[in-house]
Amino acid sequence: MDNIAGTKSSLKWAVHLSVAVLVALWLFPTVGLFVSSFRTTDQIATSGWWKALFPSEQTETYRTAPPSDQVQMGDLYVLEGQLFDAGSDAVVSTYGISSRAVGAFAAGEPAELRNGGTVTVNTDGSYRMESAQPFEGSRGQRLFVKAKFPPEFTLQNYATVLFSGDSTDSLAKAFFNTLTVTIPATIIPIVVAAFAAYALAWMDFPGRALLIAAVVGLLVVPLQLALIPLLKLHLSVGIGKGYLGVWMAHTGFGLPLAIYLLRNYMVGLPRDIIENARVDGATEFQIFVKIILPLSFPALASFAIFQFLWTWNDLLVALVFLIDATGETTVMTKQIVELLGTRGGNWEILATAAFVSISVPLVVFFAMQKYLVRGLLAGSVK
Amino acid sequence: MHPALLGLVTIVVGVGACVGYFYFSNIILDKFLFPPSGPNAGRNINRANIVRPWLFLLPALLALGLYLAYPVVETIRLSLTDRDQGGAFVGLDNYIQMASEPKFWEAMQNNMLWLFVVPAMSTAFGLLAAQLTDRIKWGNIAKSLIFMPMAISFVGAAVIWKLVYDARPPGTEQIGILNAIYVFFSGAEPQQWLTVPFWNNFFLMIVLVWIQTGFAMVILSAALRGIPEETIEAAIVDGANPLQVFFKIKVPQIMGTIVVVWTTITIVVLKVFDIVFAMTNGQWQTQVLANYMYDKLFRSSDWGVGSAAAMVIMLLVTPILVWNVYNARKEMR
Numbered sequence: 001m002d003n004i005a006g007t008k009s010s011l012k013w014a015v016h017l018s019v020a021v022l023v024a025l026w027l028f029p030t031v032g033l034f035v036s037s038f039r040t041t042d043q044i045a046t047s048g049w050w051k052a053l054f055p056s057e058q059t060e061t062y063r064t065a066p067p068s069d070q071v072q073m074g075d076l077y078v079l080e081g082q083l084f085d086a087g088s089d090a091v092v093s094t095y096g097i098s099s100r101a102v103g104a105f106a107a108g109e110p111a112e113l114r115n116g117g118t119v120t121v122n123t124d125g126s127y128r129m130e131s132a133q134p135f136e137g138s139r140g141q142r143l144f145v146k147a148k149f150p151p152e153f154t155l156q157n158y159a160t161v162l163f164s165g166d167s168t169d170s171l172a173k174a175f176f177n178t179l180t181v182t183i184p185a186t187i188i189p190i191v192v193a194a195f196a197a198y199a200l201a202w203m204d205f206p207g208r209a210l211l212i213a214a215v216v217g218l219l220v221v222p223l224q225l226a227l228i229p230l231l232k233l234h235l236s237v238g239i240g241k242g243y244l245g246v247w248m249a250h251t252g253f254g255l256p257l258a259i260y261l262l263r264n265y266m267v268g269l270p271r272d273i274i275e276n277a278r279v280d281g282a283t284e285f286q287i288f289v290k291i292i293l294p295l296s297f298p299a300l301a302s303f304a305i306f307q308f309l310w311t312w313n314d315l316l317v318a319l320v321f322l323i324d325a326t327g328e329t330t331v332m333t334k335q336i337v338e339l340l341g342t343r344g345g346n347w348e349i350l351a352t353a354a355f356v357s358i359s360v361p362l363v364v365f366f367a368m369q370k371y372l373v374r375g376l377l378a379g380s381v382k
Numbered sequence: 383m384h385p386a387l388l389g390l391v392t393i394v395v396g397v398g399a400c401v402g403y404f405y406f407s408n409i410i411l412d413k414f415l416f417p418p419s420g421p422n423a424g425r426n427i428n429r430a431n432i433v434r435p436w437l438f439l440l441p442a443l444l445a446l447g448l449y450l451a452y453p454v455v456e457t458i459r460l461s462l463t464d465r466d467q468g469g470a471f472v473g474l475d476n477y478i479q480m481a482s483e484p485k486f487w488e489a490m491q492n493n494m495l496w497l498f499v500v501p502a503m504s505t506a507f508g509l510l511a512a513q514l515t516d517r518i519k520w521g522n523i524a525k526s527l528i529f530m531p532m533a534i535s536f537v538g539a540a541v542i543w544k545l546v547y548d549a550r551p552p553g554t555e556q557i558g559i560l561n562a563i564y565v566f567f568s569g570a571e572p573q574q575w576l577t578v579p580f581w582n583n584f585f586l587m588i589v590l591v592w593i594q595t596g597f598a599m600v601i602l603s604a605a606l607r608g609i610p611e612e613t614i615e616a617a618i619v620d621g622a623n624p625l626q627v628f629f630k631i632k633v634p635q636i637m638g639t640i641v642v643v644w645t646t647i648t649i650v651v652l653k654v655f656d657i658v659f660a661m662t663n664g665q666w667q668t669q670v671l672a673n674y675m676y677d678k679l680f681r682s683s684d685w686g687v688g689s690a691a692a693m694v695i696m697l698l699v700t701p702i703l704v705w706n707v708y709n710a711r712k713e714m715r
Contacts, residue, residue, distance in 0.1 A: 011624075012517075012518075015514050015517055015518055016518055018514055019511075019514045019515055019518060019520075019521070019524050020524075022507075022510070022511055022514070022524070022528065023524045023527050023528060026527060026528045026530075026531065026592065026595070026596075027527055027530075028559070029542045029543060029545070029546050029592070030530070030531070030534070030542055032542070032545055032546065032559065033541065033542045033545060036545065044557065045557070046554075046555055046557075047555055047557065048555070048556065048557045048558075048559065048562050049545075049557070050559065050562075180388060180392075183393055184392045184393045184396050184397075187393060187396070187397055188396045188397060188400060191397055191400040191401060191404075192400055192441045192442050192445060193442060195404055195438040195439075195441070195442070196438060196439045196441070196442030196443070198438060199434075199435040199436075199438035199439050200439070203431075203434065203435040203438070204435075205432065205435040205436070208435075209711070209714060211439070211443075212710065212714065213707050213710060213711055214446075214451075215446070216706050216707050216710040217703050217706070217707045218446060218450045218451070219706065220649050220699055220702055220703045220706060221450050221454060221696070221699070221703070222649075222652065222653050222672075222692070222695045222696055222699055223653060224653065224655075224672055224675055224691075224692045224695050224696075225453050225454055225457045225692045225693075225695070225696055226449060226450060226453035226457075227453075227679065227692070228453075228456075228457065228460060228679060228685050228688060228689055228692070229452065229453040229456035229457055229460065230449065230453055232456075233448075243388065243392065244392075247392065247396065248445075248449070249449065251445055251449075252445045252446065252448065252449020252450060253449060253450070255442055255445055255446055255449075255450075256446065256450070259442060283408065283412060284408070284431075284434055284438075285404065285405065285408040285412075288438075309532075309533055312535070313534070313535030313536065313537070313538070314535075315535070315536065315537055315655070315656045315659070315660075316655050316656065316676070319676075319680075320680075333535055333537040333538075333656070336537050336538070336541060336660075337537060337659065337660045340540070340541065340544070340660060347545060347548075347557070350541055350544075350545075351541070351545065353541075354537075354538045354541035354542065357535065357537070357538055358533070358534045358535060358538040361533040361534065361535070362530065362533050362534070364533065365530065365532070365533035366526070366530075369526055369529070372532075373529075373600050376597065376600055376601060377600070377601060377604050
């Protein structure tokens with residue numbers, strides 16, 4: 001509309017700015033999760049993710065080497081070592097020898113030990129303990145070190161979440177379970193709905209208008225209504241809780257939208273093609289498979305994306321129809337809710353798990369956005 | 383069997399069974415029952431054409447009937463019976479019991495708040511985003527970024543926003559952005575946002591607004607583009623300023639679409655479950671109907687009251703259902 005006189009606003013920059021602010025606001029929370037998933041436990045706990053690129057100040061607890069490593073130099077017993085891992089650029093600011101006075105001494109300044117002798121921690125993390133008497137005991141001296149750690153990024157969280165095999169943290173099984181739920185629950189309703197939509201769009205029979213109205217009505221029936229009756233039904237016919245039940249439930253719940261979208265699309269296909277095919281002696285099944293299906297690809301894709309996103313992201317249906325007491329068939333959404341309970345403070349695990357679970361829908365979203373938008377428009381604008 | 387393999391087998395069997403059903407039922411119809419040849423060819427073709435629609439519709443009708451229509455009826459029945467008394471008819475007892483529970487009224491109150499705030503804010507932000515992004519070159523990129531939360535699960539969104547709302551003890555560095563900003567500007571102690579009664583509802587609602595704005599934007603943007611340019615040109619020639627053009631020319635012309643967006647989001651709001659379940663589980667006075675119902679069903683195993691709660695949700699949806707059916711029928715004529 002830029003060519004209309006007067007619409008070229010002098011406030012163009014304000015538009016750019018407000019859109020930028022809006023986008024930033026909308027993007028910010030997700031970016032936070034993404035950045036957090038690459039940070040170490042300590043870094044997440046001590047600085048906000050927006051500071052991930054800057055050094056962060058943390059207080060860490062270390063132990064010196066055990067007394068067995070001490071060497072005698074003249075009349076002094078000396079224990080030397082390095083607190084940080086090799087290659088670390090951390091800079092010590094203060095340190096302490098008791099948990100009550102964590103920052104009692106500046107780096108480089110010697111601290112009196114309780115059992116005699118001194119310890120000195122330098123800025124680079126090297127330390128030296130000296131005493132006239134030999135150090136005793138089996139464990140080293142505890143040191144509380146406050147240091148500036150350089151920014152650090154790691155793939156460790158992803159390794160934990162994806163490959164560790166840890167029963168609470170590992171998402172690998174849940175990932176496959178989710179996939180197992182999602183793919184049949186996406187494909188089967190498409191097949192069922194496509195045939196029904198064709199009948200509703202291109203075949204004449206009594207009661208057709210009523211059926212279409214019923215489908216429109218069922219579009220908004222809340223899922224909540226179906227939970228108890230269907231669970232009862234599944235338990236009584238022996239399906240119980242399991243994949244079969246959840247596939248059937250997703251198929252049933254997805255059908256109204258599928259039929260509605262596909263019928264609306266198929267009705268718009270040119271009548272000539274179908275009538276010509278009929279005249280040429282094609283059977284209805286042939287017309288459907290060879291003409292209607294290929295032409296309806298955009299609508300099929302739209303619905304497939306909807307159903308995929310919905311089944312992948314679903315929690316309620318899986319909770320009710322799939323996940324039994326053993327938890328063998330848990331899905332990612334359920335496991336993340338559990339992690340929220342058990343690992344509420346461990347953001348590195350939570351963020352990574354959540355990011356793993358949303359990454360697949362995001363890829364689908366960006367790859368097939370065109371169809372998603374088309375489906376949305378067909379599904380709601382009348 | 384490995385779950386992945388099991389899934390693969392199911393796809394093959396499930397899809398195979400569906401396609402097989404359609405294929406073979408058509409063959410049986412055309413080749414054996416009513417073959418379009420022989421002395422009764424004409425009559426057979428007509429008969430086949432009467433049967434065929436139902437053949438095509440049968441699986442869908444069965445699934446719809448069993449998974450959506452039957453539960454509506456069954457839920458009404460269950461809401462009038464008591465499971466503990468062996469399913470005896472108890473009239474409206476479940477509803478009376480529900481109405482006597484403060485948690486139910488808390489859920490109702492919160493749901494009303496959700497119903498008012500979320501559709502309004504999503505539609506408003508969506509309209510704003512649609513109007514602004516339509517006028518700039520990088521609008522499409524901006525749109526897809528605002529639209530992106532649509533793909534994120536409610537549970538994923540709950541984690542994302544819990545990180546935003548995270549609170550650390552006073553005096554330590556805040557890792558939740560909201561508290562970091564709050565402490566930085568006010569100097570006060572960090573807040574556990576999700577435990578502050580009444581206002582925590584809004585912190586939950588923001589999550590849904592964040593998700594639904596993209597939806598509103600996409601649809602409203604298409605509607606804005608559909609406005610005939612002459613009307614806008616005429617208004618500008620008559621000396622309308624940009625705000626007047628927007629509110630007096632554009633908005634009235636897309637009112638129908640705004641209503642559709644509003645009602646669609648309203649339905650999502652009525653069913654909202656995951657966000658509350660994952661973030662507060664209804665504690666700190668954030669209960670909503672769907673979560674209340676889940677509580678009744680699977681924690682207290684009270685199917686009667688649970689069904690009654692489901693019926694309340696259904697009742698709230700019904701006006702929109704009737705409106706949609708009415709519109710669809712009007713359109714078909």
